[in-house]
Structure formats: structure tokens, C-alpha cells
């Protein structure tokens with residue numbers, strides 16, 4: 001009996017291993033084909049960028065530095081100046097995040113969508129991945145940055161993708177957009193931190209409290225933005241995958257509340273915390289939520305657990321970096337330049 005169990009386990013492991021290896025190769029070969037590799041030492045990167053792209057590279061570097069210092073600078077218009085430039089910048093700042101996110105995405109084995117919407121798609125690198133992964137699906141990418149959309153169109157042409165289209169759209173005014181369409185899968189990655197403002201008065205900001213889950217949603221604009229997006233989700237089978245740059249448990253709890261308010265439940269056992277090494281060598285943790293209209297048994301308690309795990313993970317990061325470089329920068333990180 002025991003031996004039969006062992007054999008079953010080994011067969012199962014063998015059945016799975018080639019699949020996961022194939023999946024990883026899929027991610028890596030796609031990213032390589034686009035030109036996304038690893039990141040380099042910051043100074044080496046800037047020097048190479050300057051040599052390859054000329055004066056615009058200096059302006060991108062200055063904008064990124066200003067953003068690192070907390071200034072509200074629009075990096076996207078600059079870094080999406082050409083497709084080659086945006087690919088190099090994305091490679092430096094997002095290569096590792098993309099690799100880990102796409103690996104997770106493939107492991108999630110979402111039902112094959114007929115329609116997929118990537119919101120805040122920027123230069124379309126992830127959107128084009130979804131389009132090549134699901135050749136039968138109609139894939140749409142939207143972003144408010146015209147230059148980003150121009151790069152995305154060029155990339156789709158270069159990859160010969162016929163099932164993807166892109167449009168300039170602002171997520172703050174989605175009402176009436178796509179009036180006759182709904183999407184089976186909506187994906188958002190590191191976008192809403194720029195669209196919504198996390199309230200300053202969240203309880204125990206940066207810490208953890210069960211009260212954080214009981215936040216009053218006082219900002220009607222944020223509620224509206226999320227509700228308008230959820231309206232585009234297919235009423236029955238629609239799934240929203242969101243990986244946002246919420247950097248503490250309270251912000252994540254607030255985000256979960258917004259999603260709940262729009263009528264979705266977060267499936268806690270499919271949601272996770274993605275950990276990866278960021279461009280500056282620090283470990284970063286971003287929450288990925290999988291949400292649907294179906295009220296799942298784990299909704300509620302599972303969501304609390306997720307926010308709590310987020311808190312623990314960030315505390316762990318912080319502990320690791322205190323002493324060497326001071327408190328983790330994770331709590332004050334921003335989107336750099338995807």
C-alpha cells in the first residue's frame with residue numbers, strides 16, 4: 001500500500017516537473033525575445049543607456065532619480081520615447097518582477113480566457129505575453145500614456161501578434177468605455193498606486209491591526225474607479241488578477257475593501273505574496289490578489305490572513321535590512337520606471 005502510494009507520488013511529481021519546466025522556459029524565452037534580461041549595476045546601466053540612446057537617456061535617468069527622491073515626475077512619457085529605450089529601462093527595473101510574476105501567472109492555470117484586459121499596460125510587454133499565451137483570445141491593453149501605447153503597438157507588430165489591440169484610456173474615466181464588451185480576465189500590475197491615493201489616516205499604517213480590515217471607504221472617487229473596472233468583468237466567469245504596489249498591510253486591507261465594495265471576493269488560497277529581488281538588490285514583496293464575483297468560502301477570514309501575512313513578510317524584510325542600510329525601503333518604494 002505504502003509502495004503504491006510512493007509510486008503514485010513519484011509519477012505525479014514526474015508528470016508535473018516537465019510542465020513547470022516548460023512553463024518557466026516559456027516565460028524566459030518570451031522575455032529574452034523581447035529583450036528583457038537581468039539588471040546591471042546602476043552606474044553601468046546609466047552609462048550604457050546614455051551611450052545607446054543619447055541625450056534622452058540622461059533625461060530618463062534624471063527623472064528616475066527625481067522619482068526615487070519622492071518627486072511626482074512623469075517618467076513614462078520620457079522612457080517610452082522609443083521601443084528600444086522602454087525595453088532597456090523595463091529590463092533594468094522590472095526584469096525580475098516580470099519573470100516571477102509571469103511564472104506565478106502560468107502556475108495559476110487560469111481558465112483560457114476569450115477576452116483579456118490589461119489595465120495600465122504601459123509599453124505592452126506583459127500584454128503581448130498574454131496575447132501570445134492565449135492566441136485564441138482577444139487581448140486589449142489600455143493606458144493613459146500615449147507614448148506607452150505607441151510602443152505597445154510597435155511591439156505587437158514586431159511579435160506579429162494579431163489578437164491584441166491597444167488604446168489610450170484613463171482609468172479614472174472608464175465609464176462608457178467598451179460599452180458592449182466584457183472581459184473574462186482583467187489583469188492589473190503595479191498601476192493603482194498611481195491611480196488612487198491611499199488614505200493617509202489608515203489605522204496602524206505600516207503596522208497591523210484587525211481594525212485595518214474595517215476601514216470606512218470615504219473616498220467616492222476610488223470606489224467609482226474600481227466599480228467601473230469591475231463592471232467590465234464578465235458577470236459569471238470573470239476573474240481579476242491584481243498585483244499592486246501596496247507596501248504595507250493597511251494599504252492592502254484598504255485595497256481588499258475597495259474590491260469587496262465593488263462586489264468581488266478575494267480568493268485567498270489563489271492569492272499570494274510575490275517575493276523577488278528588486279533592481280537595487282533588496283527583496284521586494286508585492287501582493288497578488290485573485291478576485292471574482294463568486295463569494296468563496298475563504299473570503300473574509302482568508303483576506304485577513306493575507307493582509308496579516310503581508311505584514312509579517314514586510315516585518316521580516318525590515319529586520320533583515322535594519323543595521324546595514326536602515327529600515328527597508330519597501331515601505332517607501334514607488335514604481336520606478338516600468
Ligand SMILES: C[S@@+](CC[C@H](N)C(=O)[O-])C[C@H]1O[C@@H](n2cnc3c(N)ncnc32)[C@H](O)[C@@H]1O
Nearest residue numbers: 120122143144145170171172189191194335338
Ligand atoms: C508602473 S507602470 C506599470 C506598467 C505595467 N502594468 C507593468 O506592470 O509593467 C504604471 C502604468 O500605469 C499607467 N497609469 C497611471 N495612471 C493611469 C490612469 N489614470 N489611467 C491609465 N493608466 C494609468 C502609467 O501610464 C503606467 O504605464
